[in-house]
Amino acid sequence: MSEYNELYQQVILEHNKKPRNFRVIEGANRYALGKNPLCGDQFAVYAQVDDHGVIQDISFQGMGCAISKASASLMTSNIKGKTQEEAEVIKEEFQKMVMGEFHPEQQANHLGRLTIFEGVKDYPVRVKCATLAWHTLNAALSGTQQEVTTED
Amino acid sequence: MVQLMEKCTIGLDVAKIRADFPVLDQRINGYPLVYLDNAATTQKPWPVIDRIRDFYAHEYATVRRGVYSMSARATMAYDQVREQVAGFIHAASPHEIIFTKGTTEAINLVAYSYGRPFIGAGDEIIISAIEHHANIVPWQQLCQEKGAVLKVIPANEAGELLIDEYAKLLTDNTKLVAVNYVSNSLGTINPVKTIIDMAHERGIPVLIDGAQSAPHMAVDVQALDCDFYAFSGHKIYGPTGIGVLYAKMKHLEAMVPYQCGGDMIESVTFEHTTFAKPPHKFEAGTPPIAEVIGLGAAIDYLEKLGLNNIQAYENDLLAYGTEQLQQIEGLQIIGTAKHKASVISFVFPDIHPHDVGTILDQQGIAVRAGHHCTQPVMERFHIPATTRASFSFYNTHDEIDRLVEGLRHVIAVFR
Numbered sequence: 001m002s003e004y005n006e007l008y009q010q011v012i013l014e015h016n017k018k019p020r021n022f023r024v025i026e027g028a029n030r031y032a033l034g035k036n037p038l039c040g041d042q043f044a045v046y047a048q049v050d051d052h053g054v055i056q057d058i059s060f061q062g063m064g065c066a067i068s069k070a071s072a073s074l075m076t077s078n079i080k081g082k083t084q085e086e087a088e089v090i091k092e093e094f095q096k097m098v099m100g101e102f103h104p105e106q107q108a109n110h111l112g113r114l115t116i117f118e119g120v121k122d123y124p125v126r127v128k129c130a131t132l133a134w135h136t137l138n139a140a141l142s143g144t145q146q147e148v149t150t151e152d
Numbered sequence: 153m154v155q156l157m158e159k160c161t162i163g164l165d166v167a168k169i170r171a172d173f174p175v176l177d178q179r180i181n182g183y184p185l186v187y188l189d190n191a192a193t194t195q196k197p198w199p200v201i202d203r204i205r206d207f208y209a210h211e212y213a214t215v216r217r218g219v220y221s222m223s224a225r226a227t228m229a230y231d232q233v234r235e236q237v238a239g240f241i242h243a244a245s246p247h248e249i250i251f252t253k254g255t256t257e258a259i260n261l262v263a264y265s266y267g268r269p270f271i272g273a274g275d276e277i278i279i280s281a282i283e284h285h286a287n288i289v290p291w292q293q294l295c296q297e298k299g300a301v302l303k304v305i306p307a308n309e310a311g312e313l314l315i316d317e318y319a320k321l322l323t324d325n326t327k328l329v330a331v332n333y334v335s336n337s338l339g340t341i342n343p344v345k346t347i348i349d350m351a352h353e354r355g356i357p358v359l360i361d362g363a364q365s366a367p368h369m370a371v372d373v374q375a376l377d378c379d380f381y382a383f384s385g386h387k388i389y390g391p392t393g394i395g396v397l398y399a400k401m402k403h404l405e406a407m408v409p410y411q412c413g414g415d416m417i418e419s420v421t422f423e424h425t426t427f428a429k430p431p432h433k434f435e436a437g438t439p440p441i442a443e444v445i446g447l448g449a450a451i452d453y454l455e456k457l458g459l460n461n462i463q464a465y466e467n468d469l470l471a472y473g474t475e476q477l478q479q480i481e482g483l484q485i486i487g488t489a490k491h492k493a494s495v496i497s498f499v500f501p502d503i504h505p506h507d508v509g510t511i512l513d514q515q516g517i518a519v520r521a522g523h524h525c526t527q528p529v530m531e532r533f534h535i536p537a538t539t540r541a542s543f544s545f546y547n548t549h550d551e552i553d554r555l556v557e558g559l560r561h562v563i564a565v566f567r
């Protein structure tokens with residue numbers, strides 16, 4: 001079996017090993033904790049959003065598998081500096097992509113490097129791993145829930 | 153070990169056994185399937201599949217209700233399985249065998265029908281640190297409802313229960329002890345005979361969760377002298393939706409019904425109902441008839457192979473698997489009790505069990521990754537989850553070699 005793996009691409013493995021923005025933002029004005037009760041994975045997402053709705057800073061902390069951690073890491077890299085509305089659009093595209101309902105090579109999109117997660121669509125049991133951080137981001141930005149789970 | 157293996161190959165013809173399990177003969181993701189999730193559920197042999205098909209094709213009718221021949225015959229076949237189960241676990245009488253949906257329902261039945269009338273405020277129930285959620289939550293709920301107290305026998309680093317600590321937990325307030333025979337996430341075989349004897353010295357009844365012992369070893373409930381014993385059909389090569397609660401007759405007579413309806417009554421008026429005698433008192437409604445018939449076929453199959461042969465062969469798989477997995481760099485086995493069933497849970501320092509599970513699946517190898525419905529066990533070992541390989545008598549050394557090779561590939565991907 002070759003070491004190339006469509007799901008575990010180099011970028012994903014690399015972000016798993018060295019996650020970006022893996023820290024706490026002291027005094028962040030957005031925060032939520034996301035859990036996957038089926039496997040125990042959990043991530044906290046912190047964000048600093050300014051008066052114009054721009055996400056000035058974003059970070060995460062927690063533990064999980066390579067897919068969930070790399071997804072959180074790439075999410076923070078991608079979202080930083082974008083507006084809340086833009087983040088919302090990307091979240092929608094990402095969630096649809098990993099469920100096989102959005103095809104970035106055929107449709108205009110804002111996903112950038114996040115397209116490396118497209119392989120997740122062939123692993124239905126891993127979709128929740130890939131979307132946990134996004135679920136949590138959504139809760140943090142909407143400010144409605146401090147704690148969410150993938151089963152909500 | 154060599155001697156043991158030779159004996160096993162004489163005892164069990166594994167190639168022939170494998171031919172009995174059609175599901176094993178397939179490719180998954182391009183590779184021959186290696187099925188190592190037997191602690192979750194076991195595959196079904198032709199004799200079980202055929203028996204259920206034949207029953208539906210030629211013999212199916214309701215039981216205990218019809219006056220016609222077909223119903224009488226179905227009832228006979230159904231009752232015969234109750235006798236067979238009694239024989240399988242050496243119960244004193246088939247009337248002590250209650251059919252349930254599975255282990256979970258059997259334990260809930262005891263918590264409801266025995267727990268509610270006989271456990272009250274200030275009473276204590278003892279469980280262990282290495283239980284499945286099915287043997288934790290029903291007791292926790294009962295304790296909350298009644299103001300009773302749940303106490304937990306601790307385990308050591310190997311995953312063995314601390315019997316000295318157990319001795320200290322037994323008090324005059326203890327009303328029930330409920331422990332598993334074999335832990336599903338660690339493989340530990342608990343010293344249940346000792347646990348039962350210690351409780352009985354104080355007249356305390358003991359429930360044994362036998363979900364993981366039933367598939368691996370011969371059990372004699374009278375020799376153990378347990379008060380309750382529960383197991384699931386689907387973990388002993390039988391159908392889903394059927395399980396067994398064994399209970400001593402004196403308890404069954406004292407217990408209140410679990411569900412009420414048809415088949416569990418002697419007479420009904422709008423003012424009063426007289427309940428049927430055990431086991432029917434606890435079996436309301438039309439039972440899972442074909443599942444019971446399938447369970448009978450599964451027990452037949454196991455008894456033909458011989459539980460002692462099965463245990464010897466699976467012990468050999470456990471020894472070989474443990475030896476091979478230990479050689480993998482960084483791999484740590486969780487659950488290293490002296491007495492174990494053929495279950496190996498393990499972790500890597502920087503590779504999450506889900507990733508291990510997915511990459512093994514890409515190579516056709518089915519293992520469980522997660523907390524195995526034993527979150528307190530995970531907490532005890534300070535880990536979120538494990539990867540678990542659990543072996544059956546249809547598994548082989550070659551398949552363990554495939555697992556080892558698969559794990560080396562996991563490491564290569566993550567290097």
Ligand SMILES: Cc1ncc(COP(=O)(O)O)c(C=O)c1O
Binds near residue numbers: 255256332335525
């Ligand atoms: C030790 C133990 N107890 C109870 C259960 C619950 O069995 P079931 O899901 O068949 O009711 C299991 C199965 O996972 C188990 O391993």
